[in-house]
Amino acid sequence: MKWGLYVVLIIGVVFAWGKFAAAGSRIEETQKKWEEVHNSGEDPDQANKLKGEVRSAENDRTMMGVLLAFMSTGLIGIVVVGHVLPMLAHRVTHAVYDSGEEVEADPMHDARSKVAQGDWEGAIECFRQAAAAEPLNRLPWVEISKIQLEQLEDPHAAVQTLRHAIEDQEWQENDAAYLMFRLAEVYDTKLGDRGSAATTMQQVMEQFPETRHSANARHKLHEWGLV
Incomplete structure (x- = not known):
């Protein structure tokens, strides 16, 4: 038995x-x-x-x-x-x-465990370690900014995280564009800083001309009445 x-x-x-x-x-x-x-x-x-x-x-x-x-x-x-x-x-x-x-x-296991426990600062640290272990994986930076926005209610910290991610790594086109769109979204919807959001969209257009990312950025600027 x-x-x-x-x-x-x-x-x-x-x-x-x-x-x-x-x-x-x-x-x-x-x-x-x-x-x-x-x-x-x-x-x-x-x-x-x-x-x-x-x-x-x-x-x-x-x-x-x-x-x-x-x-x-x-x-x-x-x-x-x-x-x-x-x-x-x-x-x-x-x-x-x-x-x-x-x-x-x-590398993401410990971070997700911290999220499940509601340990936001611990989760952020683990996601940073995951980012260091997998430099070409944008997901840890996205998750950090998400915690800072939704759990810590600190959009300025989310902006710093996304800017650091964008500037610190040579990303592939889709990854770089995604992070830049995410940054523009935080500027516009969380900080009410449409000027910085528009500047980020202009950077997308300059960095990825003749791509769908450039077209999407131009469409966003058109929605804002800036083109």
Whole structure:
């Protein structure tokens, strides 16, 4: 009976780890797709659908995290109380250690854990570490600015974050344009500084002439009555 319970719990932990990791990958992939569609402005319905998928994946990952914590705690408690044979304890220790190593290989893992805990400053620091580990991944900077805007209500800090990201790295065209559009959005909607927003759009047009990014920037300036 006791051994059967061990087996069930171990299988449950492994299953939960797999689902937890898969949800994290799905979040990142869908988030990038949403950013592309949202930035292009060509298909708002698709953008909304992708955003819903991101939220759904985040909810799934949170539920898996709770289940994983519950089952892990139960397994550890039974091991301690039941005085499992040293060999089994050794294997469990290695399993937990190996799982930890796999998580650490994902630079975004710790940051998302901090977000789930509501530790905004801790999450920002972890996202900065993720950005250092993956310099060509714009997502950490986007997440930092999002926390600063929505959780810390500090749009000036979000502007500094986005400007630093734009100026500190040689981005690919789509990534650079996205960050610049995001910066212009913060200037215009959060700080009421349309002049700086317009200047950013002009920079997009100058940096990426004859591209859809330039066309989108010109369209935005037209909406503002500046061209």
